Amino acid sequence: MEDDAPVIYGLEFQARALTSQTAESDAIRFLVGTQSLKFDNQIHIIDFDDENNIISKSVLQHQAGEIWHISASPADKAVLTTCYNKTSESRVVTCGAVWRMPPEWESGSHESPDDPHNSHNPQNLELLCHLDNSSHGNASCVLWEPMGDGKCVISLADNHALLWDLTESSTQATISSSATLEGKGQLKFTAGKWSPHHNCTQLATANDTAIRGWDLRTMSQIYCIENAHGQLVRDLDFNPNKQYYLASCGDDCKVKFWDVRNINEPVKNLEEHSHWVWSVRYNHSHDQLVLTGSSDSRVILSNMVSISSEPFGHLVDDDDLSDAEDNHQDEKTKEPLQDSIISTYEEHEDSVYAVEWSSADPWLFASLSYDGRLVINRVPRALKYHILL
């Protein structure tokens, strides 16, 4: 049962922004936004053919500026948001915008990536609307309402969290409510995540070393984990299956798992990276699988089974088993499984700033390092079968 070798794709530019196409549930597709100050930035649409192990790409021009964050609409495959740097004469401003991919990109996507035509004449993204927040500062990220209809986004700009309503086929954005983080010094949100639980009424944000929870109905803070990390918190993710569980990572090289009902102590600590951890992602289906990317150029896949929604392994339906087998199974599964590091992926040579699970295939994930290298990996088969069977 040999695992497939990782598939590597190189971009011409440095890149930090990676997302999977959330609304796409059939094709394995990732979106990467590049960072270049000198050239037009691009969004690479990367399709992965799982059976043939082949990558095909399409490139869309993103002329507005270098992309710091990218996020795909959960409802419309073609809609996405970016946070990008806009440099005017002496000012660098980070803006947010909603874009639509031109409808033709898909037709050209099956051409060979080496086709000069494709790379020389990339199509442009169609701007739907700006998330105009000039009064609120630089946008650090834009979050779509999870599992929503693509009408709500939140943008985090400096110390503001802005809830936008997208109307008129997303061509108009209006701020429906906002929250402001007050405190000493220059506070700035570094990361955020919209919780898929509680009817999508909660938001978690990170600023400096603290993690805060917000109730979107009242736009007020519900909890605050001060000093969640020794240093800056870089990323957050909600456990998709356990509503109070939250993972965070940061500059103290740690990944921490929190139960937000008890914020004094993390439920679990992981300290496997040897430098800052920039990204943490729960697997969408099997929340024991946690993916982290770090500036030590490594991607680590961990099996946090003890705090997952399946602490005793996959629960087998009783009907499927005879009684004797059932008992046997019971004995075997009563023992909580051990947390472990499944694998460390070392295909990157520069800092890995983003990791993402595929929205179509729960056993597949991509990681992006600063030098523009995108690596697509799979969960080891042995583990996959262990979880499934």
Place this chain on the structure above:
Amino acid sequence: MTVRVHGMLKLYYGLNEEGKTVDQAESMDPCDINGPHFDPEVYLNKLRRECSLGELMDQESCMVKQIRSLDSDMQTLVYENYNKFISATDTIRKMKNDFKKMEDEMDCLSTNMASITDFSARISGTLQDQHAQITKLSGVHTLLRKLQFLFELPARLNKCLELQAYAQAVSSHRRARCVLQQYRHMPSFRGIQDDCHAIMDKLAQELRQKFRDGGSSAKDLSECVELLLQLDEPAEELCDKFLSHAQSRLEADLLGLEAETDILEFIDRGCNEFVSSLCLVIASYQELFVNRPQEGELASKNIPQMAIGKLHAFVDALATRYFSLVERRIQEEKSVGDNSLLVRALDRFHRRLQAVAKLLPGSAVPSQGTEIVVRAARERIKQYLAALQSFYLNSLTDVRQALAAPRLGGSSAGELLSTLSASILNQIKSVLASVHLFTAKDITFSNKPYFKGEFCSHGVRESLVVNFIKFVCQSSRQFCESAGDRGGSTPPALLLLLSRLCLDYETSSITYILTLTDEQFLVQHHSPVTAVTALCGEAREAAQKLLNHYVKVQGLIISQMLRKSVETRDWVNTIEPRNVRAVMKRVVEDTTSIDVQVGLLYEEGVRKAHSSDSSKRTFSVYSSSRQQTRYAPSYTPSAPMDTNLLSNIHKLFSERVEIFSPVEFNKVSVLTGIIKISLKTFLECVRLRTFGRYGLQQIQVDCHYLQMYLWRFVSDENLVHFLLDEIVGSTAHRCLDPAPMEQSVIEVICERG
């Protein structure tokens, strides 16, 4: 002459014994004048024939002479014999007269005797009847006396009762008892018996009362018990009463024990009052119930067995209460200052219980006592461990204060370390000495198997020494964990010092301490004990963790400075660099002071050979060009076709730079770690910013400055080069207008700074 005369007489009487030989020798010679066959004729003829006249004459005169002498002899003999014969005749005659007289008297005597016998026979015949009567009378008399005794018995008993001569009463009653029992069918006897019973009941009552009153002495008591036993009092009840009586007194002793202050005094009092009373009770009880000679029906009741059983239960119950008191008191003994007091107290306690053991073999009391001692010893070890731990923590607080206080001398860290480790070692030694008292030869319980084996190996070695060392390691590790999350409350210098302490422990101290312990306690390891190597491993792990953490904390401090300096500046609109930024100078200063700090505690370590002018290296900055595909940069003119490509190739083939990687126990490695962390932070921060032309130039200047000073601290200067290259490269990449500064200008600015 007389001989010859006698011989002749013999001859005459034919008594000559030699006669035959003479006969035979001389009979043949007829000429032998003395011979029996002498023939005078022959003799004469011979003389005549042989002798002359003269001779004949001589012969004749000689013969005449001889005849004469013979004649005179003969006459003398005859005379003598005659006289004797006469006197013999007289004597015989006289005798004859005397015998006659005697015979008469004998006759008289025999007649007298006969008459006496006759009389005597007659007398005895007459006395026969009277004698029989007298015998009968005397029998009646005895019986009457006995009867009298019986009849008087109630009165006598009453009197005895009045006089409290219980012993006499009981013995009297005992004498009469059987008789009364036997003749109880007769009404009079029954009456007596009933009276006696009534009296004896009363007596028993009184005895019991006396027994119950308790005020009486042990001797009285035992007398009481003895009497009661003789009175068929149930032994069981007596035992119970005796014991309950004793119990009240012992309980009073126990009550008196509660309010004591000094442990030794407490134990002393416990021993002197309670234990000795208990021994007394046991002894007298055994005297009374167990060891008494078994007589009569008492023997069949098997009293000793029952009594022993009761005694055991009694002693156990009381001892349990006493033990609980003692244990509570021992538990109050918390101060660890002077162990000798406690050990002495325990020794006394244990010693006194041996007396109970001797008195009452098979009792669980001494073993329970030993258990208490064992428990106390265990507790003591725990207390000492706690004391050691708190001592250690206090020492750490002291060290922390000393570190916080302004430095007086340069070598304070090293001195602090040696003071700390010396004081800990001293404390361990003093604790070992205190604990050692438990196994001193003159302590009775020291030869118990527990104190010989488990106490030494499990108690002292494992629970005390090993646990303490583990505690040191563990508390050190906690410094790493707690400080990491909550903003580094532990001063880095303390981390460094503790790391060195743990390392010293690994290399020597642990072995020393354990050897010391093993020697002092002659530990025989029956059960597996923690190996020195395991402890050393733990210490080393702790040292490593502390040092790693130190590197992390110091790296973080410098990182924070760098991060803030990068984040807070507007790099697009900055002015042309004239100086090295102050924060870089600060970084170098801090690094230097860390270098000094680490140098006090750790050795230099090895570093790779330096290139001839490490500080003079130039940086390459690649400018952008349209036709770059992927990392095929062109370079500034100052470095044609140069190091950046090499560094990229180097990056491809060299080992990955582990930023927060474990460090080695030497200065260079520590400094390398700190610098790595700092520069990596710098790199990551730079990548998050956008730079203008002068921003890039400022970074160039700063990096050159860092290069000038930092290379000397690290093991491999290429690492610094590599990271600084990356920083400048990344900056250039993030620069809107990448126009690098001339190398010479950079150098001038840096030299000036």
